[in-house]
Amino acid sequence: MREYSLPPLVDPVYEGGLADSVYETAAREPGLPQLARREEGAGGLRDGAWRPMTAAAFRNEVLALAKGLLADGIRFGEPVAVMARTSYEWTLFSYALWSVGARVVTVYPTSSPDQVRRILASSGACAIVVENEQHAMTLGSACGTLPSLRRVWQLDTGCVAKLTSAGTPVADEEVHRHRRAVTPDSTAALIYTSGTTGPPRGCVITHANLAVECDTLLKGWRQLMAEPGEQPAILAFLPMCHVYGLMVSVLCLRGGVLLGHQSDPAPEALLPALASFRPTCVFAVPYIFERIFARARRAAEEQGRLRLFEQAVRTAEQYAEAAEQRALGTGPGPGPALRVRRALADRLVYRRIRAVLGGRTRNVVSGGSTLSRELGLVFSGAGITVYDGYGLTETTAAVTAQPPERPRFGTVGRPLPGTSLHIARDGEVWVRGRTICAGYVAGAADEGPRPDGWLATGDVGYLDDGYLVITGRKKDVIVTSGGETVAPLVLEERLRAHPLVSQALVVGEDRPYIAALVTLDPDALEHWQRYGRTGRGSGYGQGNVHGRSIGEELRREIDRAVAAANSAVSRAESIRAFRILSEEFSVDNGMMTPSLKLRRGAIVRMYAAEIDELYA
Template sequence: MRDYSCPPLVRPMRSGGLADSVYETAAREPGLPQLARRDSPDGSTGPWREMTAAAFAEKVLGLAKGLLAEGVGFGDKVAVMTRTRYEWTVFSYALWSIGAQAVPIYPTSSPEQLRWVLSDSESCAVVVEHEDHAMTVGSVCGGLQSLRHIWQLDAGCVEWLTESGRLVDESEVHRHRVAVRPDMTAAVIYTSGTTGRPRGCAITHANLAVECDTLIAGWGGLMGEPGQQPAILAFLPVGHVYGLMVTVLCVRGGYLLGHQPEMAVRDLVPALESFRPTCLFAVPLIFEKVYARARMLAVRSGRGDLFERAMDIATRYAEAVEAQSLGKGTGPSTGLKARHAVYERLVYRQLRSVLGGRTSNVVSGGSTLSRDLGLALAGAGITVYDGYGLTETTAAVTAQPPGRPRFGTVGRPMPGAAVHIAEDSEVWVRGPMVFPGYTGLAESRAESQQAAQAERAAWGGEPGPAAHAETGHLGSPLRPNNEEMLHDGWLGTGDVGHLDDGYLVITGRKKDVIITSGGRSVAPMVLETRLRAHPLISQALVVGDDRPYVAALLTLDPEVLQHWRSAMEQYGPSRPGSYNMTEELEREVQRAVAAANTVVSKAESIRAFRIMSGEFSMEDGLVTPSLKLRRGAITRKYAAEIEELYAR
């Protein structure tokens, strides 16, 4: 099978923009809880306090008036460099209320990356969290002629801007808002990219609307129990399209939206326990970490064996349910159901409590979740709906069908979308959620300025309410890239995979395929996924291009490692000096490597590995904000260590 498509489920947005839903919900259900925030300055601690739809609309309107008062106009771009905070949501909808565009920037960006995005996007203002960010912007703003403002959240910029716009009539905001068209750009999101310089993806109001409306119509029943208002805790970086989509989904769907600025499991788990979401949107690494934490807590309490037996039953139970849902089996046997019910009381309920206790369905994106982990979680009462997409597809372009997930795949095309497998196995996609093109390219500057001047002249010197249909916004015409935008509207994703009864299986990235010196092609994803299944291993990078065999760089989970060392000291040989802790750790990791090698041929197996001294991180530029490894950056930084693997 090379092609599969699904008919559309919703009509595309025909008029207006994303901000309309804020004011419409406030008019229809003013008392509906819309946002939840905490008392601390950055929203990371304290009790949750709800904000109604009416109060949210008032905040958005007040800030929009302030932006107009400070000279932000129709089509202007404002960069927002912040973690996932309540203020991000208010700023984005205030910008959309006046026809401006949001340019999310990761707060971990280096000065060079920051300068590139601000310059390439021609942002007129930037919002930062604190003084350190403001100083970083100040260090790179020389020569940025379009940048006029730096606003700081912890200096009270939201309140200051709202006060600045107090005398602006609210009709001015609505005059801009009604001029917004669906095909205009809502956000310019720069691809985090594992290689190369980021490019700005112009995501339109229509792209985000059809993506979110499709999820609400087709998957809304999974967001919470019938009659219950869904509650979603947003913690994914808002600089990533996945995080942006979750924000828009909640506002359009009338869900309660909470914000958690830190994504580390030690900070995330307490937030989940207090917020108690009804559904969870995350990346596979979060689920891997949560599962490892649950296993570790079970071992610490002396229930490690019980946990392992319970998860074995959970996996078998989920396999039987999956086969039945796909018409290939009769479901769990009576005996399996009985054992599953026993472990429900003893183990599964406690595992779900880590996610707050109200979550039975979760969504995974960013990369593929392993089939083994998906089955184990599903059997424990947490069904993972894995999806697949890119920045260019406004997050998901495929998703698991409700009630019929096939674990180990990324589901079928979203309603209205299609998937095609090219001759070289590259995955091509198309649909209304696919972006119109890249923006901010340097070679289009003169053309951009001419278009902007023409619009301003046509509107009496003010920013015009509409751009040309092919630009979608003022200031930077969209330029589809011929390497990605293929014939007949297909987008080449750069990923390789195949279709199985309409379900898409991703096997790796075209550019990541390793060719050994013996000519063997190795897709590293399958090995890396299997390695991360071991509790100790946090990250895995397989190498071997032009080498005689495959090797791996591995990092260990600090919390699990500490627990492992304590266990070895307590339960190891009676004479502590009779064994070497480092050698024991090496043997344990070797067992994980041997287990991973069972899923590939001998020629593709890992022959050598190195345990790194610490985890790869965003701060050192080795991990993208969606927690993917930057292969090129890692292999360059650790070139000497990789050479040692082949010099032995």
């Protein structure tokens, strides 16, 4: 199968813009809890309670800020940048800007001065919202060559209140006049790619792109977001400067979903927020689910229940696989004995995993990269079905999703209704549909969608009964000096499945064999040293972790992880050597994008000497 498509679920958007939903919802259901904001508690925001905000109250704050923007000189169609972590204010500013017909320009809060300068220059931003003094200093290092930048607003110095006060004399009708002038083809956002394989590119996302994306998901998947009769509640913690995070915010406000915000996505801050907010559905990236599983495993081992946990994991995989076969019409489903084992494991193990997400979540959405089939089965068997999807900034987030009640784990689902997939002769995935962006900011003529509407994604994969399987990035495919072609994704996913491994990067371009760079999870390493069956109290006299000695037992443990990864590929594709690095790849050290993808080129350059040693 080389091409697959599904008919659209929703009609095209013929008029209006994204801000209209805020005003329409407030007029229709003024008392609907639309957002939830955390109050300051004794231990800071982490301990604070969530306070609901009605649709009418949010509409009033959007309108007041929009008036302030007009009073401060923002005009229809002008680009305004936002450089901040995910927050209520991010959502407030985006809807206020859309209310006056302005364009939102996304800037990652971790951007360097040079990155900020390039984005503001290419977008022609006339103003920028920054979160704090640190961001203001980054901007100050870049803005000397930005003549179009007229305004800088800083969130932690009260810019929202100041703008709201300045807008008091402006008539409400002035905002509505601007809002009514917005058309579906108007640009809503200039969203910059995360720069996995090169400099970020600004994608022109229209109001119609975001509206169709969110309306399709609400029409076809809303029943998965909450139990019948319950208002869905979603905690936004993905970066809103990324298309995935921004789409989640728009989806909530178009669909009457209760929306909360969590600025810090690190597990130690996110997990308490999930427990207190108690979402009915979670939108995340595979990294979050991998960390949740790893923490659950460590907790079980600390309590002396590791064997029970591992038995429950096997039961979950078997149960989910049998249920998957029944849903797809290829098997009878779980048998009586398996159902009994699962019920017992649910009481002893699974309910603890569900409690990490607040206890109400039964379905989650994973995007940004592919979740492994094994982990998808485990979560599903534990009562949390993972609906894996696939998309790009250029496709306004998801372009595929698992069908309701029929997920096929290890794939990224089928095309969204109204979208077509095509597999080119070289295996590259092409997509076409109404959510494809209008082009790039100052893009070259050969970039963006082809004249016939197809967008080449740069990803390689294949179709299996309409389900898309991604096998890697076209640019990431490794060709060894012996001519072997290796897609690193499978090996890297299997390496990360080991509890000690945090990240892995497979190398071998123009080399005689495949090798890998491996980083360790610091918490898992500490836990292993304390509870490991043979590593407890061992010395660290042999081997090395990038210049730091480690125990031979630890190296044997990673050897086992490599052997498990190699079992999925041929001998010619297998990892022959590896190096354990002392530092994890992160956004802060420039080795990961803000959407938590590896910057392969940057890693290879940084560790060139270590890679050379693997082939010495």
